[in-house]
Amino acid sequence: MKFLRMRPGHGEQLIAEGDPGVADEEQALIDEFCRQLDAGMWAAVPVTSDAGRRKATMVQAFDQIPRDTDRVIFFPRAAGG
Amino acid sequence: MMAAALIASAIVVIALMWEAFTPMLRRAAERIRAGREARAEGIPVYDPGRERRAETRARELLRSCVNDEEWEMYRDLGYLRVWGGQAGGPEEGWDLGGAPYAYLVYPHKPIVAYLPQTGQLLNEYCVEFPDETRPFGSPRLPDSDDVLAKWMGIKGDEQRLISSANLHLPGRQIDPRKVARDLWRLRQWERVRLERNARVEASGSVEPTP
Numbered sequence: 001m002k003f004l005r006m007r008p009g010h011g012e013q014l015i016a017e018g019d020p021g022v023a024d025e026e027q028a029l030i031d032e033f034c035r036q037l038d039a040g041m042w043a044a045v046p047v048t049s050d051a052g053r054r055k056a057t058m059v060q061a062f063d064q065i066p067r068d069t070d071r072v073i074f075f076p077r078a079a080g081g
Numbered sequence: 082m083m084a085a086a087l088i089a090s091a092i093v094v095i096a097l098m099w100e101a102f103t104p105m106l107r108r109a110a111e112r113i114r115a116g117r118e119a120r121a122e123g124i125p126v127y128d129p130g131r132e133r134r135a136e137t138r139a140r141e142l143l144r145s146c147v148n149d150e151e152w153e154m155y156r157d158l159g160y161l162r163v164w165g166g167q168a169g170g171p172e173e174g175w176d177l178g179g180a181p182y183a184y185l186v187y188p189h190k191p192i193v194a195y196l197p198q199t200g201q202l203l204n205e206y207c208v209e210f211p212d213e214t215r216p217f218g219s220p221r222l223p224d225s226d227d228v229l230a231k232w233m234g235i236k237g238d239e240q241r242l243i244s245s246a247n248l249h250l251p252g253r254q255i256d257p258r259k260v261a262r263d264l265w266r267l268r269q270w271e272r273v274r275l276e277r278n279a280r281v282e283a284s285g286s287v288e289p290t291p
Contacts, residue, residue, distance in 0.1 A: 004142070006139070006142075006210075006212075006222050006223075006226040006229075006230065007212060007214075007216055007222075008135075008212050008215065008216060008217060008219050008220060008221055008222055008223070009128075009131055009132065009135050009216055009217035009219070009223075010135050010138070010216065011134070011135040011136070011137070011138025011139045011141075011142065011223055011226065012138060012139070012142050012226070040213075042234075044233040044234075044237050046145075046146040046233075053148060054146060054147055054148045055236040055237070056146065056232070056233035056236040056237040057237050058233070058234070058237035058238040058241070073142075073146075073229075073233065075210055075222070075226070075229075075230045075233070076210040076211055076212045076213075076220075076222070076230075077210070077245070078208045078209070078210060078230075078234060078241075078242055078245035078246065079208070079209050079210070079211060079245065080207060080208065080209075080245065080246055080247035081191065081207035081208055081209040081246070081247060
Protein backbone atom coordinates (compact mmCIF):
# COMPACT_ATOMS: atom_id res chain seq x y z
CA MET A 1 0.00 0.00 0.00
CA LYS A 2 1.32 3.43 -0.95
CA PHE A 3 0.52 6.75 0.64
CA LEU A 4 0.68 9.63 -1.83
CA ARG A 5 0.42 13.29 -0.96
CA MET A 6 -0.43 16.11 -3.34
CA ARG A 7 1.97 19.01 -2.93
CA PRO A 8 2.36 22.37 -4.64
CA GLY A 9 5.26 22.34 -7.06
CA HIS A 10 5.60 18.56 -6.86
CA GLY A 11 2.50 16.75 -7.98
CA GLU A 12 2.10 13.70 -5.81
CA GLN A 13 4.85 12.54 -3.47
CA LEU A 14 5.27 9.07 -2.06
CA ILE A 15 5.29 9.55 1.69
CA ALA A 16 4.97 5.96 2.93
CA GLU A 17 4.79 2.47 1.58
CA GLY A 18 4.25 -0.82 3.29
CA ASP A 19 2.36 -4.07 3.53
CA PRO A 20 -0.53 -3.78 5.99
CA GLY A 21 -0.30 -7.53 6.46
CA VAL A 22 3.08 -7.10 8.18
CA ALA A 23 2.69 -5.80 11.72
CA ASP A 24 5.65 -3.40 11.74
CA GLU A 25 4.81 -1.96 8.36
CA GLU A 26 1.14 -1.63 9.27
CA GLN A 27 2.10 0.32 12.39
CA ALA A 28 4.30 2.62 10.30
CA LEU A 29 1.39 3.19 7.93
CA ILE A 30 -0.98 3.90 10.82
CA ASP A 31 1.49 6.41 12.29
CA GLU A 32 1.88 8.18 8.96
CA PHE A 33 -1.87 8.17 8.38
CA CYS A 34 -2.47 9.83 11.76
CA ARG A 35 0.34 12.31 11.13
CA GLN A 36 -1.20 13.39 7.84
CA LEU A 37 -4.69 13.80 9.27
CA ASP A 38 -3.30 15.73 12.24
CA ALA A 39 -1.55 18.01 9.72
CA GLY A 40 -4.93 18.85 8.22
CA MET A 41 -4.99 16.51 5.27
CA TRP A 42 -7.98 14.69 3.88
CA ALA A 43 -7.48 11.11 2.74
CA ALA A 44 -9.18 9.44 -0.21
CA VAL A 45 -9.00 5.98 -1.66
CA PRO A 46 -9.64 5.60 -5.39
CA VAL A 47 -11.86 2.58 -5.94
CA THR A 48 -13.47 0.82 -8.87
CA SER A 49 -17.01 -0.45 -8.50
CA ASP A 50 -18.15 -3.91 -9.60
CA ALA A 51 -19.58 -2.27 -12.74
CA GLY A 52 -16.14 -0.86 -13.55
CA ARG A 53 -16.92 2.74 -12.62
CA ARG A 54 -14.20 4.64 -10.84
CA LYS A 55 -14.98 6.67 -7.76
CA ALA A 56 -13.36 7.64 -4.48
CA THR A 57 -13.99 6.97 -0.84
CA MET A 58 -12.99 9.46 1.82
CA VAL A 59 -11.48 7.82 4.88
CA GLN A 60 -11.08 9.31 8.32
CA ALA A 61 -9.56 6.34 10.11
CA PHE A 62 -6.98 3.78 9.09
CA ASP A 63 -9.36 0.86 9.53
CA GLN A 64 -11.69 2.41 6.92
CA ILE A 65 -9.09 1.79 4.23
CA PRO A 66 -9.95 -1.30 2.21
CA ARG A 67 -7.24 -3.90 2.87
CA ASP A 68 -6.73 -4.60 -0.81
CA THR A 69 -6.29 -1.00 -1.92
CA ASP A 70 -2.93 -0.12 -3.39
CA ARG A 71 -2.88 3.62 -2.67
CA VAL A 72 -4.27 6.32 -0.45
CA ILE A 73 -4.14 9.91 -1.62
CA PHE A 74 -3.76 12.75 0.86
CA PHE A 75 -4.61 16.31 -0.06
CA PRO A 76 -5.10 19.54 1.88
CA ARG A 77 -8.54 19.90 3.42
CA ALA A 78 -11.06 22.02 1.58
CA ALA A 79 -11.49 25.64 2.57
CA GLY A 80 -13.90 28.26 1.31
CA GLY A 81 -12.32 30.25 -1.50
CA MET B 82 19.99 79.03 -33.76
CA MET B 83 19.89 75.56 -35.27
CA ALA B 84 22.00 74.16 -32.44
CA ALA B 85 19.69 75.66 -29.82
CA ALA B 86 16.68 74.03 -31.50
CA LEU B 87 18.44 70.66 -31.56
CA ILE B 88 19.40 70.93 -27.92
CA ALA B 89 15.85 71.90 -26.98
CA SER B 90 14.50 68.94 -28.96
CA ALA B 91 16.98 66.60 -27.30
CA ILE B 92 15.94 67.83 -23.86
CA VAL B 93 12.27 67.26 -24.69
CA VAL B 94 12.99 63.76 -26.02
CA ILE B 95 15.02 62.88 -22.94
CA ALA B 96 12.26 64.19 -20.67
CA LEU B 97 9.62 62.14 -22.52
CA MET B 98 11.77 59.03 -22.42
CA TRP B 99 12.36 59.55 -18.72
CA GLU B 100 8.61 59.75 -18.15
CA ALA B 101 7.99 56.65 -20.27
CA PHE B 102 10.73 54.43 -18.93
CA THR B 103 10.93 55.41 -15.26
CA PRO B 104 7.93 53.26 -14.16
CA MET B 105 9.31 50.30 -16.13
CA LEU B 106 12.74 50.66 -14.54
CA ARG B 107 11.19 51.07 -11.11
CA ARG B 108 9.16 47.86 -11.54
CA ALA B 109 12.24 45.96 -12.70
CA ALA B 110 14.18 47.21 -9.68
CA GLU B 111 11.33 46.14 -7.38
CA ARG B 112 11.26 42.67 -8.97
CA ILE B 113 14.99 42.28 -8.46
CA ARG B 114 14.75 43.46 -4.86
CA ALA B 115 11.78 41.14 -4.15
CA GLY B 116 13.69 38.21 -5.64
CA ARG B 117 16.71 38.98 -3.44
CA GLU B 118 14.53 39.24 -0.35
CA ALA B 119 12.75 35.96 -1.16
CA ARG B 120 16.07 34.18 -1.63
CA ALA B 121 17.36 35.65 1.63
CA GLU B 122 14.25 34.31 3.42
CA GLY B 123 14.78 30.88 1.89
CA ILE B 124 11.73 31.04 -0.41
CA PRO B 125 12.61 29.24 -3.66
CA VAL B 126 12.45 31.21 -6.85
CA TYR B 127 9.50 30.49 -9.18
CA ASP B 128 10.60 27.80 -11.62
CA PRO B 129 8.25 27.26 -14.59
CA GLY B 130 9.97 23.96 -15.41
CA ARG B 131 9.25 22.63 -11.93
CA GLU B 132 5.61 23.69 -12.19
CA ARG B 133 5.29 21.98 -15.59
CA ARG B 134 6.76 18.76 -14.23
CA ALA B 135 4.41 18.91 -11.26
CA GLU B 136 1.45 19.41 -13.58
CA THR B 137 2.56 16.47 -15.74
CA ARG B 138 2.65 14.22 -12.67
CA ALA B 139 -0.70 15.56 -11.51
CA ARG B 140 -2.29 14.79 -14.89
CA GLU B 141 -1.05 11.22 -14.72
CA LEU B 142 -2.49 10.82 -11.23
CA LEU B 143 -5.80 12.29 -12.37
CA ARG B 144 -5.88 9.97 -15.36
CA SER B 145 -5.28 6.95 -13.13
CA CYS B 146 -8.17 7.85 -10.82
CA VAL B 147 -11.07 9.07 -12.98
CA ASN B 148 -13.12 7.22 -15.58
CA ASP B 149 -11.91 7.17 -19.18
CA GLU B 150 -14.75 9.44 -20.29
CA GLU B 151 -13.93 11.96 -17.57
CA TRP B 152 -10.23 11.91 -18.43
CA GLU B 153 -10.94 12.51 -22.11
CA MET B 154 -13.34 15.30 -21.17
CA TYR B 155 -10.69 17.04 -19.09
CA ARG B 156 -7.98 16.48 -21.68
CA ASP B 157 -10.12 17.86 -24.51
CA LEU B 158 -12.13 20.57 -22.77
CA GLY B 159 -10.14 21.54 -19.69
CA TYR B 160 -12.92 20.86 -17.19
CA LEU B 161 -14.89 17.94 -15.81
CA ARG B 162 -18.57 17.23 -15.38
CA VAL B 163 -19.24 15.28 -12.22
CA TRP B 164 -22.75 14.05 -11.48
CA GLY B 165 -24.21 14.97 -8.10
CA GLY B 166 -25.18 12.08 -5.91
CA GLN B 167 -27.52 13.49 -3.28
CA ALA B 168 -31.24 12.83 -3.41
CA GLY B 169 -32.60 16.36 -3.14
CA GLY B 170 -29.80 18.42 -4.61
CA PRO B 171 -26.39 19.78 -3.72
CA GLU B 172 -27.45 21.05 -0.32
CA GLU B 173 -29.56 19.86 2.57
CA GLY B 174 -33.15 21.03 2.40
CA TRP B 175 -33.17 21.22 -1.39
CA ASP B 176 -35.70 19.35 -3.50
CA LEU B 177 -35.04 19.27 -7.21
CA GLY B 178 -37.96 16.90 -7.71
CA GLY B 179 -35.66 14.04 -8.61
CA ALA B 180 -33.99 15.96 -11.45
CA PRO B 181 -30.37 14.98 -11.90
CA TYR B 182 -27.84 17.68 -11.23
CA ALA B 183 -24.16 17.93 -11.95
CA TYR B 184 -21.10 20.02 -11.29
CA LEU B 185 -18.64 21.62 -13.66
CA VAL B 186 -15.21 21.31 -12.12
CA TYR B 187 -12.57 23.79 -13.30
CA PRO B 188 -8.99 24.00 -12.05
CA HIS B 189 -8.65 26.71 -9.41
CA LYS B 190 -12.10 28.10 -10.04
CA PRO B 191 -15.39 27.60 -8.22
CA ILE B 192 -17.41 24.44 -8.77
CA VAL B 193 -20.59 25.27 -10.69
CA ALA B 194 -23.73 23.26 -9.93
CA TYR B 195 -26.34 23.07 -12.69
CA LEU B 196 -29.25 21.11 -14.10
CA PRO B 197 -28.11 19.23 -17.21
CA GLN B 198 -31.64 18.90 -18.59
CA THR B 199 -32.24 22.63 -18.76
CA GLY B 200 -28.79 24.13 -18.39
CA GLN B 201 -30.02 26.17 -15.44
CA LEU B 202 -27.20 27.20 -13.13
CA LEU B 203 -27.81 26.53 -9.45
CA ASN B 204 -24.84 27.84 -7.48
CA GLU B 205 -21.14 28.46 -7.40
CA TYR B 206 -19.17 26.69 -4.68
CA CYS B 207 -15.88 28.43 -4.05
CA VAL B 208 -13.45 25.93 -2.62
CA GLU B 209 -9.68 25.68 -2.42
CA PHE B 210 -7.18 23.15 -1.10
CA PRO B 211 -4.42 25.36 0.25
CA ASP B 212 -1.26 23.58 1.38
CA GLU B 213 0.06 25.91 4.05
CA THR B 214 3.41 24.12 4.16
CA ARG B 215 4.06 26.09 0.93
CA PRO B 216 7.05 24.00 -0.18
CA PHE B 217 7.87 26.48 -2.95
CA GLY B 218 6.25 29.57 -1.53
CA SER B 219 2.78 28.96 -2.93
CA PRO B 220 -0.11 27.04 -1.34
CA ARG B 221 -1.67 26.19 -4.75
CA LEU B 222 -1.74 22.60 -5.94
CA PRO B 223 -1.05 21.91 -9.63
CA ASP B 224 -4.18 22.40 -11.77
CA SER B 225 -4.89 18.70 -12.27
CA ASP B 226 -4.39 17.96 -8.56
CA ASP B 227 -6.94 20.67 -7.76
CA VAL B 228 -9.41 19.05 -10.16
CA LEU B 229 -8.72 15.58 -8.73
CA ALA B 230 -9.17 16.83 -5.17
CA LYS B 231 -12.58 18.26 -6.15
CA TRP B 232 -13.51 15.06 -7.99
CA MET B 233 -12.58 12.90 -4.98
CA GLY B 234 -14.39 15.26 -2.66
CA ILE B 235 -17.59 15.09 -4.70
CA LYS B 236 -17.40 11.35 -5.27
CA GLY B 237 -16.30 10.51 -1.75
CA ASP B 238 -18.16 12.92 0.49
CA GLU B 239 -20.14 15.45 -1.50
CA GLN B 240 -21.90 16.95 1.50
CA ARG B 241 -18.64 17.55 3.36
CA LEU B 242 -17.03 19.23 0.37
CA ILE B 243 -20.03 21.42 -0.38
CA SER B 244 -20.39 22.45 3.24
CA SER B 245 -16.70 23.45 3.28
CA ALA B 246 -17.18 25.75 0.29
CA ASN B 247 -18.37 29.34 0.18
CA LEU B 248 -21.72 29.45 -1.56
CA HIS B 249 -22.42 32.13 -4.14
CA LEU B 250 -25.09 32.73 -6.72
CA PRO B 251 -24.11 31.91 -10.31
CA GLY B 252 -22.02 34.60 -11.94
CA ARG B 253 -20.06 35.67 -8.89
CA GLN B 254 -16.70 34.49 -10.23
CA ILE B 255 -17.46 32.66 -13.47
CA ASP B 256 -19.36 34.47 -16.18
CA PRO B 257 -22.64 32.58 -16.85
CA ARG B 258 -22.06 33.12 -20.59
CA LYS B 259 -18.80 31.21 -20.28
CA VAL B 260 -20.57 28.39 -18.42
CA ALA B 261 -23.29 28.30 -21.09
CA ARG B 262 -20.60 28.09 -23.75
CA ASP B 263 -18.80 25.33 -21.83
CA LEU B 264 -22.05 23.36 -21.52
CA TRP B 265 -22.59 23.72 -25.27
CA ARG B 266 -19.01 22.52 -25.90
CA LEU B 267 -19.63 19.58 -23.60
CA ARG B 268 -22.76 18.58 -25.53
CA GLN B 269 -20.87 18.79 -28.82
CA TRP B 270 -18.01 16.79 -27.37
CA GLU B 271 -20.38 14.07 -26.13
CA ARG B 272 -22.11 13.89 -29.51
CA VAL B 273 -18.81 13.46 -31.35
CA ARG B 274 -17.65 10.87 -28.83
CA LEU B 275 -20.88 8.89 -29.15
CA GLU B 276 -20.64 8.94 -32.93
CA ARG B 277 -17.03 7.81 -32.80
CA ASN B 278 -17.85 4.98 -30.40
CA ALA B 279 -20.76 3.92 -32.62
CA ARG B 280 -18.42 3.80 -35.64
CA VAL B 281 -15.92 1.74 -33.69
CA GLU B 282 -18.60 -0.71 -32.62
CA ALA B 283 -19.93 -0.98 -36.13
CA SER B 284 -16.52 -1.64 -37.64
CA GLY B 285 -15.40 -3.85 -34.76
CA SER B 286 -12.03 -2.15 -34.66
CA VAL B 287 -10.35 0.15 -32.20
CA GLU B 288 -10.08 3.74 -33.36
CA PRO B 289 -7.09 5.60 -31.96
CA THR B 290 -7.93 8.41 -29.59
CA PRO B 291 -6.00 11.67 -29.92
